[in-house]
Amino acid sequence: MIELSLQEEINPDSTLSFWRNPIAWARAQDLSRGYWTFFAAAFFFDAGFSVYVFLFNLYLLDVHFNERAMGLIGGAMTLGGLLGTLPAGTLSKRFGVRPLLIICFVFSSFMGVLRAIWLWPPAQIALALLAGLSMSSWGVCFLPTVARLTTEKNRTSAFSLIFSVSIGTSALGGIICGYLPRWMSAVGWWMHAAEIKRLILLASCFIALIGLAPVLRLHLPADSPDASGMKRCPQPDGWFTGWKLSPFLKRYLPCMALWSAILAGFNPFANVYLSNDLHVPLTQIGLIFSISQIVQLVMGLILPILARTAGLLNGIVATQAAAAITLFALAGTRNRNVAIALYLGFSAMQWMSSPGLYNLLMNETPDQQRSTAAAMTMFCNAVVGSLATALAGSLFTRYGYSAVLPGIAGLALLVALLFRTMVAPQVGSDVVRLNVRQDKKEMAR
Numbered sequence: 001m002i003e004l005s006l007q008e009e010i011n012p013d014s015t016l017s018f019w020r021n022p023i024a025w026a027r028a029q030d031l032s033r034g035y036w037t038f039f040a041a042a043f044f045f046d047a048g049f050s051v052y053v054f055l056f057n058l059y060l061l062d063v064h065f066n067e068r069a070m071g072l073i074g075g076a077m078t079l080g081g082l083l084g085t086l087p088a089g090t091l092s093k094r095f096g097v098r099p100l101l102i103i104c105f106v107f108s109s110f111m112g113v114l115r116a117i118w119l120w121p122p123a124q125i126a127l128a129l130l131a132g133l134s135m136s137s138w139g140v141c142f143l144p145t146v147a148r149l150t151t152e153k154n155r156t157s158a159f160s161l162i163f164s165v166s167i168g169t170s171a172l173g174g175i176i177c178g179y180l181p182r183w184m185s186a187v188g189w190w191m192h193a194a195e196i197k198r199l200i201l202l203a204s205c206f207i208a209l210i211g212l213a214p215v216l217r218l219h220l221p222a223d224s225p226d227a228s229g230m231k232r233c234p235q236p237d238g239w240f241t242g243w244k245l246s247p248f249l250k251r252y253l254p255c256m257a258l259w260s261a262i263l264a265g266f267n268p269f270a271n272v273y274l275s276n277d278l279h280v281p282l283t284q285i286g287l288i289f290s291i292s293q294i295v296q297l298v299m300g301l302i303l304p305i306l307a308r309t310a311g312l313l314n315g316i317v318a319t320q321a322a323a324a325i326t327l328f329a330l331a332g333t334r335n336r337n338v339a340i341a342l343y344l345g346f347s348a349m350q351w352m353s354s355p356g357l358y359n360l361l362m363n364e365t366p367d368q369q370r371s372t373a374a375a376m377t378m379f380c381n382a383v384v385g386s387l388a389t390a391l392a393g394s395l396f397t398r399y400g401y402s403a404v405l406p407g408i409a410g411l412a413l414l415v416a417l418l419f420r421t422m423v424a425p426q427v428g429s430d431v432v433r434l435n436v437r438q439d440k441k442e443m444a445r
Contacts, residue, residue: 035149037218041211045105045138048208051176052112054289055197055204057272058282062194063119067269071393073128074268075386080132081139082382088137097141098218104141105212107134112205116198148220176286193282248364249376251422256357256377257384258415259320263350264385265392265408266327269401270343277401278336288340295344296351306352312363316356317420323349324412331405360423 057070065073092100111131115124191199266273274280274288306315323346330342361377395404 032149034219035146037214038145038149040214041101041105041218042142044211044214045208048204048206048211049108049112049135051204052201052208054271054286055200056115057268058275058285059116059194059197059201060124061272061276062197065121065124067272067393067396068398069121069124069393070269070272071390071396073124074264074393075388075390076125077128077132078264078382078386078389080129080134081136082132082379082386083129084133084136085140085378085382088140092137092140092144096220097145098215098220100137101141101145101215101218102212104134104137105209105215108138109205109209112208113202116201116205145220246365248423252361252364253376253380255415255418255423256361257380258411258418259353259357260381261384261388262408262412262415264388266405267350268389269392269396270347273401274340274343278334278339280336280340284340288343292344292347295348299348299352312356312360313419313424316353316360317416319349319353319356320416320419321413323353324409324416327412328406328409331402331409 057074060070060073088100108131111127111134115127115131118124118127271285271289274285275282280288306318309315310318326342326345326349330339330346333339333342358377392404392408
């Protein structure tokens with residue numbers, strides 16, 4: 001589990017923290033030149049595409065796409081990411097991650113430009129599928145690249161720094177997107193709203209492409225610096241080796257997939273809901289997006305406290321139930337300020353539950369089965385999320401947000417109850433069984 005705290009110390013005697021002296025903290029981590037090269041690439045990639053994702057559906061709204069079309073486009077992109085994940089993993093093992101990163105930066109930026117220009121609806125669906133395919137390799141390459149460029153001593157700090165800077169650039173991008181039209185008007189440069197958004201989308205693709213320059217200078221060692229002298233574990237042959245579901249996973253995966261469907265059913269349309277249904281101006285939407293990023297960072301740091309107080313599973317169920325209540329209240333209000341506060345509350349609760357859900361998965365899965373369990377979870381989430389986005393878009397178009405959001409909120413509350421009744425009885429059981437089998441083997445020896 002990657003923690004987002006930037007106050008991690010190098011050793012027990014160290015008193016340096018990021019917040020007091022970020023430059024000294026960064027130097028003390030002894031991060032390699034290769035890491036900082038990749039950090040620059042990740043910075044531009046995240047800065048560009050965080051702005052792109054935030055603004056794209058609002059741009060489609062300006063050029064007269066409805067929620068049904070947006071749902072199909074978003075579902076196609078999720079499906080593309082699903083289809084590309086396994087091939088990207090195979091290619092990275094065969095050719096290395098650096099060639100795959102180069103392809104990712106080039107084609108993702110190119111697809112982004114085409115999506116902003118070619119507005120024919122069937123083309124938008126096809127381009128979204130290709131964009132998902134091209135961007136799937138980023139997730140496959142990101143974790144092993146950072147791991148290879150760091151040591152066990154500084155790896156957590158390295159991940160924390162990249163993730164925190166990513167949240168910061170997303171927040172800054174939301175503010176810039178919101179206030180850019182006002183700044184342009186102030187200097188006498190008037191453009192139609194859709195033209196401004198298209199210009200920002202094209203600029204964000206160029207920003208992401210700048211990250212290609214550090215990627216081209218990136219040189220990866222064959223192994224991570226702390227892996228020397230360690231014996232490689234043989235990998236099992238075949239695609240489906242080790243894909244047997246444990247009793248815990250049989251209960252966890254359906255519940256997790258349903259929770260992913262809830263998030264995929266509203267999050268892609270949140271900006272459109274604020275703009276189209278509540279008539280919130282773009283300036284405020286950008287500010288709301290930025291505040292939500294900061295709220296998510298803070299809530300991610302509060303979750304460990306809640307988990308220690310109430311228990312991890314109880315903390316997850318509590319945040320899911322709170323998310324359901326805020327979403328239900330959001331559907332019933334027409335007051336703009338109240339709706340914004342409720343949306344921020346929902347964003348905080350659903351983000352707060354996510355790290356806990358993956359932490360629960362890792363805690364309840366034996367070490368040798370964790371990679372398989374993570375792959376199963378990502379696969380199920382992507383499949384259900386793709387369908388949920390497309391279905392939600394059609395329902396929002398036909399019935400409106402006020403009629404559909406209570407249904408999503410009710411499903412969220414049901415999922416919280418399912419986690420409490422179905423998943424809770426299996427917590428600890430698989431690990432206990434594995435320990436019992438290991439003890440029997442040791443006694444037999």
